[in-house]
Amino acid sequence: MALLLSKSRKLICLKPKIGFLSSVYHHHTLISPNLRTPFRILGLNQPHFASFRFESTKVQTQLNSMHSIHNDSQVLDFPGGEVKFTSHLNFIPETREERVHCYRVLDDYGYPITSDFAQIEKEVALKIFTDMVTLQTMDTIFYEAQRQGRISFYLTTVGEEAINIASAAALKTDDFIFPQYRESGVLLWRGFTIQEFANQLFGNKHDYGKGRQMPIHYGSNKHNYITVASTVATQLPHAVGAAYALKMDAKNACTIVYFGDGGSSTGDFHAALNFAAVLDAPVIFFCRNNGFAISTPVSDQFRSDGVVTKGQAYGIRSIRVDGNDALAVFTAVHEARKMAVTEHKPILVEALTYRAGHHSTSDDSTKYRPAKEIDWWRRERDPVSRFRKWIEREGWLNSQVESELCSNIRKQVLQAIQVAEKQEKPPIKDVFTDVYDVSPANLQEQEISIRETIRKHPQDYPTDVPL
Template sequence: MANWCRISSRTISNHVKTRVNQGLPWGAVGINQTSGLSSALNPGGPVSDGNWRYQNRLPVPRNRATLFCNQRFESTVAEKQRDSFLSSESDDDHQSVDFPGGKVSYISKMNFISESSQTRVPCYRVLDDDGELITDSDFQQVSKEVAVKMYSNMVSLQIMDTIFYEAQRQGRISFYLTSAGEEAINIASAAALTEQDIILPQYREPGVLLWRGFSLQEFADQCLGNKADYGKGRQMPIHYGSRKHNFFTISSPIATQLPQAAGIAYSLKMDNKKACVVSYIGDGGTSEGDFHAGLNFAAVVEAPVIFFCRNNGWAISTNVSEQFRSDGIVVKGRAYGIRSIRVDGNDALAVYSAVSAAREMAINEQRPILIEALTYRVGHHSTSDDSTKYRQLDEIVYWKNARDPVNRFRNWVQNCGWWSEQQETQLRNSVRKQLLEAIQVAEKTEKPPLSEMFSDVYDYPPTNLEEQENHLRETVRRHPDDYPADISV
């Protein structure tokens, strides 16, 4: 039997604790202290690996196109699970019948399915609010090297957000968006993956790129949109992308990456790759149609994809209570036949363990997994937002001080004897210095030439595009004071 505790803090005033305990941004949730991770992800018990086979429907040439059109993977695992779920020992020919999708039992009493359970789905965590390891926790062991790198990256992400945010306020970049309060989700999830796993981010996952080796200079070049930017200055700041790091370029439209992730994961499956796709989404993105299309698509084709939802309580200024009436996001997975887990997004060890287990299932069993990480967006939605207009300041202060994921993980790493105050000071000074130098270098680097605005779309540019380019060049020549001097015409 799982043990439960209430979320509390010894460092915040009683009126704040009472207010938060009565209802977190996403409602009161039990914390599973002992947390059997394997049972949480697989409540039905162990499932054997998927046995996949091609079914040749026609003797057609075996090229990629005909393979996709005429052949399809079949899963014996899914079929056995469905048959087991739908069958009943008490069923007989008079009490049940085969409908499309499987056998369904009959009852003579009218019975509507409840709109929600009386108790919320518990939340898996390993570290308490003070960074102490919870007794009998079920988690993936982390080596000293990995733990120190995780913490160092969390600190680097924190400093990067602070400096770039200040740079935007100084007018040096046009836009920025922080990951404050969600550093554990970024770094811990990335640490549990391999370089071969493909990332389709939303816009609050720069830490995944940081973990994979994207340099501070590369971040600065993108935010400044200079000649060294891989997007050639055509994307908004923070719309990072790196083919080298298997990180798809961020785009502003919400949730479009989810159906794409399902399709990419299916291609990995067809090619027998030992890798998965991880697609991130915020709680607001789950209200988009592409969320449902992506999950259903992945479930039907049994694609090895992890849908990672950051439920941080707010979709810009819209609270989760105004988005949906369900128990958060985790319950939506079952509706599509997807195994799911809820995890404390401010607990780096819990996130690391959950993603590690989810990755193993996605690849070995060829199935999608849904992870809901409960966290809190401490910063404003972006530099275009003022979150104090729609939420209480004491709520922000509570999460920033009492439930900070960076401090919590630091306490654990320090308690293990792997970190010291001297290392802390050296790290913060070094990262800050590197970032300031990177911004100065990025500012001095030339902007991309105007021709880059019209390339990479058509093999041969159409006449209307050529006309637009010529018109722009002429406009810059006639009004040079209205355009940056370092733009090459």
């Protein structure tokens, strides 16, 4: 209870009310109307300050209703919500006795451990598998093309195929995608062709970015896929702002933003979560926790229990999911989207996975982690293999169909490379367009200068770049 003295020397106290004291680490259970078994979500239906953030304090004279200052039932009518007093000196512990559980549907051998998950039709399941195989094949061949010097840069999604494809399958086409740089599978699911991927990697005249982006920095207006930016975590505040706009326009859609565990160590991450929670923006924060921010392990990044607990700290419903289990990822994102759109709430999903490839073609991950560990994850925890075993048991796939599929996809990727490689590069003028409506004088001078330089020294410039 807070006590004040007015100018007339009368004693004024804050009106006592019945309050609450909820544990920061208390778990609540989500029961989906389509699921019979609950899975764990942090902070669901838990009262928190955001629920009362527009209430103000009410100072009233209550001399005849004062309680003893030692009474634990007293509350502080504080802006944002009542806070219950206690006479016990208790600090919130820095760690939990037990880590937050990880939601899973399929075990390591592809056997369901529960029958209660978002049901997937045969056609959807086969497309999930096909796109995961396509993603693996693209990664293998494009990576080799970079090693041959045919493209300048590449990074793979090896070990993270389920995160890409299964999460995309749970979304709607009107939802906006804010990727990091390891979500090419999301774009693949939405219909971006293998040829379009190749055009971007080679930066030819058919590249939608006009050759001005690094390879793998894809973007597509048609597919509501915001262009990748190299800067870490800058896409998070953008995704929240876009989600808030969708809410203001009463759209039946949400945004989803992908980021790695390293991204959660940035200021943009914390600003975005707070922004989303306060404004109730329909955004899904999808953290791809693969254990390493390039070469920095999570143990050197933060002391918290991963990323999932950070959601509750900002008043956001959160769940931890097995990122190598396509059915678990699909179910979690399916339910997250439903809550985000219908309730206008942000949701945080932390997918535990492992980057079974190097961070990029500029990295050698064996310098900071054992090669045996990488091989074990590739062999024992491969998400594509796990999902394949499940659909085989469902009778939807056999070895012959799979073999023909892999062969066909490989031919498509190789053909796309040959076509993309032969195309001209974007013209020089595209370097100076799309920023200003009317090009300023200094840019016009630079364009004239570069054209003259190329004409004087043609041997120093590529011959396939039109002047």
